[in-house]
Amino acid sequence: MEYKDFINSKNKQMKNYGFDIEKENLNPMLFDFQKDIVRWALKKGRAAVFADCGLGKTPMQLEWANQIYKHEGGKILILAPLAVATQTQREGEKFHIPVNICENQDDVKEGINITNYEKLEKFVANEFIGIVLDESSILKSFTGKVRNQIIENFRKTPYKLACTATPAPNDYMELGNHSEFLGVMTRAEMLSMYFVHDGGQTSKWRLKGHAENNYWQWMASWSVFIDNPNNLGYNIEGYDLPKLNINQIVADGLPITTEKLTLTQRRNARKESLDVRCQVAADIVNNSEETFLVWCDLNDESKKLHQLINDSVEVKGSDKQKHKSTAMLDFSDDKIKCLVTKPSIAGFGMNWQNCRNMIFVGLSDSYEAYYQAIRRCWRFGQDKEVNIYIIISSKEGTVKENIERKQQDAEKMQKAMIKLTKDITSKELKQTTRITTEYNPKIEMEIPSWIA
Incomplete structure (x- = not known):
C-alpha cells in the first residue's frame, strides 16, 4: 500500500x-x-x-x-x-x-x-x-x-x-x-x-x-x-454585529502596574480594591436610565454591588433555581433595571439583546467565560452599540490589553477554521438530500391497443 x-x-x-x-x-x-x-x-x-x-x-x-x-x-x-x-x-x-x-x-x-x-x-x-x-x-x-x-x-x-x-x-x-x-x-x-x-x-x-x-x-x-x-x-x-466599545476604568486612579502577577496576587489585589470597584460600577448604573448587566467574580463583589446599585437583583450560586430562572426571565422582559451575577451562572444560553450595557467588576482568567458573557448582548439581532466597562485596580495590570489580545487570537483562529471548512460545509449542505422535482402529470396516459 x-x-x-x-x-x-x-x-x-x-x-x-x-x-x-x-x-x-x-x-x-x-x-x-x-x-x-x-x-x-x-x-x-x-x-x-x-x-x-x-x-x-x-x-x-x-x-x-x-x-x-x-x-x-x-x-x-x-x-x-x-x-x-x-x-x-x-x-x-x-x-x-x-x-x-x-x-x-x-x-x-x-x-x-x-x-x-x-x-x-x-x-x-x-x-x-x-x-x-x-x-x-x-x-x-x-x-x-x-x-x-x-x-x-x-x-x-x-x-x-x-x-x-x-x-x-x-x-x-x-x-x-x-x-x-x-x-x-x-x-x-x-x-x-x-x-x-x-x-x-x-x-x-x-x-x-x-x-x-x-x-x-x-x-x-x-x-x-x-x-x-x-x-x-x-x-x-x-447579520452584522454592532460596534463593541470596551472601556477600562482604573478605580483607584493610580498608574497601572506592568509587573507580572501570579493568580493569587491578582485575586488579592481584587479583594483589596473590592469596595472602590463596586462603588464605581454602582455610580455608572445609578446615573443612567438604561438597563445594565453587571458581571462579577467573587461572592463578596456580588453582595456589595447589590447593596450599592439601586433597583438591582442579585443572582448567586446558592439561590434556589426558581429565583435564578425568574430573575433572568424578568431581565429579558425589561422588568429589572440591573442584574448582578456571575458568568458561570448566567453566561450561557440567554438572549439579552434588550440590554446593551455590561460591567465587569471582576474577571476570571477564562477568556471563554468573558466571551460567552458579552455575547449575551453583543449578538446578531442587537441593533445598538454595546458598551463594555471593565473596572480594575491599578495593581491588577493591563487587563484590557490581555482581553483584546486573547480576543484577536480567538478571532484569528476561528476565521482560519471557517476558511478551512466553509467549502466542505457548503458541499455537505448542498448534497445531503436529494433534489427532486415533484411529478405533476397533466396528460392522461393511453394504453396502446396491442398491450390491451
Missing part, C-alpha cells in the same frame, strides 16, 4: 443515521441557511451545529426535533442551561412548535420536552428517541462525572444533536467530547488518529501535519461551522 493510500484510509466519514426531507416541508419561518442546516442534520441523524450567537440555534434545534417527532413519534429531550427552558418554549410558540417544560420523567409527554442540565438525574435516557444538547459547550463547565453521564446515558439514543457557538479550533477536548457524545469517535480515538502530544513545556495536543486536511474533512462530515451565513454563500441582510 502506498503511503498516500494509507493516509486516505484513515479518512473516516460519519455515516448517515437519519432521513431525507424536502426543503419546502420545513418551517417556513426559517431562513434558507437554517433550513439547509436542519435538512443536513436530519439526514445525519447525529450531528453538531457550531453556530455563532444569534444565528438561530434554538429554532433550528426545535425544527430538527419537531421533524423527528413527525417522522418517528416518541419523546425527545432537550437539555439546556438554567432559565433557557422557558426562553426556548417562547421561541417554540413563535415558530408554532409545542415545547413541554419538565422537572422530572413524570412530566414527560410525547413530542418535544425540555429541562435543565442540573435535573438530568431525574430522567430515564432510554425512553427518549432523540436528545438535544443546547449550549453543548457547557459540558466543559460540569464535572467529568456529569459529562460522562450524558455521553453514557444517551449512547444508544437514535437521534442526537449538539448545538453551541463556534468553538476555538484549538479546543480539541471540546470537539472530542462532541464527537464522543454523537457516537462518531471517542475522544481518545480522535486524539490518537489525528494528533500528537507535545511533551514539551506547552504539553498540548497538536494536529499531525499530514492529517490536517483529513481531520477537517472528518469534522465537516458530522458538524457544521458557521459564523455568518454570508460566508457560506447565502445572501442575507441583518
Whole structure:
C-alpha cells in the first residue's frame, strides 16, 4: 500500500443515521441557511451545529426535533442551561412548535420536552428517541462525572444533536467530547488518529501535519461551522454585529502596574480594591436610565454591588433555581433595571439583546467565560452599540490589553477554521438530500391497443 493510500484510509466519514426531507416541508419561518442546516442534520441523524450567537440555534434545534417527532413519534429531550427552558418554549410558540417544560420523567409527554442540565438525574435516557444538547459547550463547565453521564446515558439514543457557538479550533477536548457524545469517535480515538502530544513545556495536543486536511474533512462530515451565513454563500441582510466599545476604568486612579502577577496576587489585589470597584460600577448604573448587566467574580463583589446599585437583583450560586430562572426571565422582559451575577451562572444560553450595557467588576482568567458573557448582548439581532466597562485596580495590570489580545487570537483562529471548512460545509449542505422535482402529470396516459 502506498503511503498516500494509507493516509486516505484513515479518512473516516460519519455515516448517515437519519432521513431525507424536502426543503419546502420545513418551517417556513426559517431562513434558507437554517433550513439547509436542519435538512443536513436530519439526514445525519447525529450531528453538531457550531453556530455563532444569534444565528438561530434554538429554532433550528426545535425544527430538527419537531421533524423527528413527525417522522418517528416518541419523546425527545432537550437539555439546556438554567432559565433557557422557558426562553426556548417562547421561541417554540413563535415558530408554532409545542415545547413541554419538565422537572422530572413524570412530566414527560410525547413530542418535544425540555429541562435543565442540573435535573438530568431525574430522567430515564432510554425512553427518549432523540436528545438535544443546547449550549453543548457547557459540558466543559460540569464535572467529568456529569459529562460522562450524558455521553453514557444517551449512547444508544437514535437521534442526537449538539448545538453551541463556534468553538476555538484549538479546543480539541471540546470537539472530542462532541464527537464522543454523537457516537462518531471517542475522544481518545480522535486524539490518537489525528494528533500528537507535545511533551514539551506547552504539553498540548497538536494536529499531525499530514492529517490536517483529513481531520477537517472528518469534522465537516458530522458538524457544521458557521459564523455568518454570508460566508457560506447565502445572501442575507441583518447579520452584522454592532460596534463593541470596551472601556477600562482604573478605580483607584493610580498608574497601572506592568509587573507580572501570579493568580493569587491578582485575586488579592481584587479583594483589596473590592469596595472602590463596586462603588464605581454602582455610580455608572445609578446615573443612567438604561438597563445594565453587571458581571462579577467573587461572592463578596456580588453582595456589595447589590447593596450599592439601586433597583438591582442579585443572582448567586446558592439561590434556589426558581429565583435564578425568574430573575433572568424578568431581565429579558425589561422588568429589572440591573442584574448582578456571575458568568458561570448566567453566561450561557440567554438572549439579552434588550440590554446593551455590561460591567465587569471582576474577571476570571477564562477568556471563554468573558466571551460567552458579552455575547449575551453583543449578538446578531442587537441593533445598538454595546458598551463594555471593565473596572480594575491599578495593581491588577493591563487587563484590557490581555482581553483584546486573547480576543484577536480567538478571532484569528476561528476565521482560519471557517476558511478551512466553509467549502466542505457548503458541499455537505448542498448534497445531503436529494433534489427532486415533484411529478405533476397533466396528460392522461393511453394504453396502446396491442398491450390491451
